Amino acid sequence: MIITLCLMAAITFMTRYLFLHKRLPFEIGPKGQKFLSFSAPAVLTAIWVPIVALPSGELHLSLTNPYIIGALTAIVVAYKTANIYATTLLGMIAFYCFL
Template identity: 50%
Template sequence: MTLLTILLLACITFGTRYLFLEGRLPVRLGPNLRLLLSYSGPSVLAAILAPILFVRSDQLALSASNPYLWGAAAAITAAYKTGNIYWTIGAGMLVFVAAGQLI
């Protein structure tokens, strides 16, 4: 049953991606649907990051001793100031490690 589920999900994933990536197929998205899909990346990223940043041991962790919050704040600031992905990652990692060592 598990193998069947994995194969079925693989076929569904391939099929949906193939429709949009194959240029010879007559599937075109309208402007409203394109606008709607442009929000999917940030939405998925927020859904992944929110539990990592704000939850510790099944409780909300909004204290100053949370190194994940310090790293995220540094990464957001670096992204806003520089617009460079490397500086953003470096600043976030540096502050996260430093906060983890100091707190």
């Protein structure tokens, strides 16, 4: 088990470190940099939308899905306040009210 855990740790660390290594056989130009500037909204959204839309592995897009209610609430609060605390808290409250 300990070896498995160390191998897993090596893989996650490698994926984080590789492109921060000093010498790489390529350079990223302004176009590449522009492309990469979209990575945060892209990855974070690609993580949260399936959590909400596929709560038990199947598509469930309706107001009977508490994840959808919670997410819609969070989106409105985030849009109005841009506040992480308010968004997370009110989203969670809406979610648990309908769970």
